[in-house]
Amino acid sequence: MLYGIAALVSLVGLADSIYLTVEHLTGQSVRCTITSGCSEVLSSPYATVRGYPLAALGAIAYFVFFSLATLAAFGYRSTSKLLTPLVAAMFLTTLWLFYLQAFVIQHFCQFCLLSALVTTTLTALVIFARRTKQ
Amino acid sequence: MKRILPFIIIAVVLGAGLFTVAYLQRAASETPRTPSPAPSASPVASIPSQGEAGAEPAHALGNAQAPVTLEEFGDFECPPCGLLHPILKSLAGEMGPANLRIIFREFPLVPTHAHALAAAHAAEAAGLQGKFWEMHDMLYEHQKDWHEAFDVRPIFEGYAKNIGLDVAQFQRDNTSEIVERRIFLDGKRGHSLGVTGTPTVFMNGKEVPFESLAPDKLKALINNELAAHP
Numbered sequence: 001m002l003y004g005i006a007a008l009v010s011l012v013g014l015a016d017s018i019y020l021t022v023e024h025l026t027g028q029s030v031r032c033t034i035t036s037g038c039s040e041v042l043s044s045p046y047a048t049v050r051g052y053p054l055a056a057l058g059a060i061a062y063f064v065f066f067s068l069a070t071l072a073a074f075g076y077r078s079t080s081k082l083l084t085p086l087v088a089a090m091f092l093t094t095l096w097l098f099y100l101q102a103f104v105i106q107h108f109c110q111f112c113l114l115s116a117l118v119t120t121t122l123t124a125l126v127i128f129a130r131r132t133k134q
Numbered sequence: 135m136k137r138i139l140p141f142i143i144i145a146v147v148l149g150a151g152l153f154t155v156a157y158l159q160r161a162a163s164e165t166p167r168t169p170s171p172a173p174s175a176s177p178v179a180s181i182p183s184q185g186e187a188g189a190e191p192a193h194a195l196g197n198a199q200a201p202v203t204l205e206e207f208g209d210f211e212c213p214p215c216g217l218l219h220p221i222l223k224s225l226a227g228e229m230g231p232a233n234l235r236i237i238f239r240e241f242p243l244v245p246t247h248a249h250a251l252a253a254a255h256a257a258e259a260a261g262l263q264g265k266f267w268e269m270h271d272m273l274y275e276h277q278k279d280w281h282e283a284f285d286v287r288p289i290f291e292g293y294a295k296n297i298g299l300d301v302a303q304f305q306r307d308n309t310s311e312i313v314e315r316r317i318f319l320d321g322k323r324g325h326s327l328g329v330t331g332t333p334t335v336f337m338n339g340k341e342v343p344f345e346s347l348a349p350d351k352l353k354a355l356i357n358n359e360l361a362a363h364p
Contacts, residue, residue, distance in 0.1 A: 020159040026158075070144055
C-alpha cells in the first residue's frame with residue numbers, strides 16, 4: 001500500500017522534472033523574458049552536470065524510483081531493498097540543491113522546491129514502509 | 135496477469151514520459167520567434183535588413199565587412215546575459231575583428247529588472263564619450279555587485295570614474311534625450327524582430343536558438359557561417 005502511494009507521489013516528481021528538462025532544453029525559462037522574469041536558478045552553472053541538464057537526471061531518478069516502487073507494490077519484495085539507497089541518494093542531492101538555492105544562488109525556483117517536497121515525501125514513505133514491515 | 139501488470143504500468147509511464155518530452159519540445163520549437171521568416175538564401179553580411187533600424191550608429195565591435203555579425207539584444211541585469219558576456223568576449227578575441235562583428239542592442243526588461251533601465255542609460259551615456267564597451271564590460275562583469283543594490287547611481291558613477299569618463303558629463307548625459315532615444319530605438323528594433331527575452335542573439339539576421347549559445351555550439355555555428363561566406 002505504502003509503495004503504491006510512493007509510486008504515485010514519484011509520478012509528480014517525474015512530471016515536474018520532465019517539465020524542467022524541456023524548459024531547460026528549449027531555453028524557455030532560462031532566458032529572461034518580458035512577462036515572466038528569469039530564473040537565476042535554472043540559468044546558473046549548477047543547473048547542469050557535465051553539460052547535461054540536472055532536471056534530466058532527476059527525471060531518470062524519479063522514473064527508476066517509480067518502477068521499483070510499482071514492482072514492490074505488486075509483491076516483488078527484492079526491489080524494495082533497492083529503494084532505500086536510491087531514495088537516500090535522492091534525498092542527499094535534494095539537500096545539496098536546497099543549500100545551493102538558499103546560500104549560493106540565493107534564489108528559489110518553485111519547480112525545484114516542488115521536487116524537494118516530493119523527494120522528502122518519498123524518503124518519509126520509504127522509511128515508514130520499512131518500519132512497518134519490521 | 136498480476137505478475138506482469140507492474141511491467142505494463144512501467145512501460146506505459148515510460149512511453150507517456152517520452153511522448154511528453156517530444157511533444158513539449160516540438161511545441162516549443164514551433165513557437166514563432168520572428169514575425170517574418172528570415173531570408174535564407176541571401177548572403178547577409180552586415181546588419182540584417184529586416185525589422186526596424188535600431189539606434190544609429192549601432193555599438194559594434196569588429197569590422198563592418200566581417201562575414202559574421204552577431205547582434206545581441208541584452209539586458210545588463212539579466213543573469214544569463216551576464217553568463218553570455220565572457221563567451222562572446224572570448225569568441226571575439228579568438229575569431230578576430232576581421233571575421234566576427236558583435237553588435238549590442240539595449241533591451242532592458244522593465245519591470246522584471248529594477249535597475250536594467252538605469253544600466254542601459256549608464257552604458258549609453260558612456261557611449262556618448264566613446265566608452266560604451268568599457269561600461270558594457272563593467273556592468274556585466276560586476277552585475278552581482280549592483281543587481282541587488284538599492285541605489286545604483288553612485289555605483290555606476292564609480293564605474294564611469296574607473297573607466298576614465300568625465301563624470302559630470304556622464305551625469306548630464308544619463309538623463310539626456312539622446313540616450314533615451316537610443317534605448318527606445320533599440321527596443322523598437324527588438325520588438326519588430328520578435329524579441330521577447332534576453333539574451334537574444336541574431337547571427338547574420340537569423341535568430342540563434344538559446345540552447346546554441348553555449349560556447350562550443352556558438353563557435354561551431356560561427357565557423358559554419360564563416361565557411362559559407364569565404
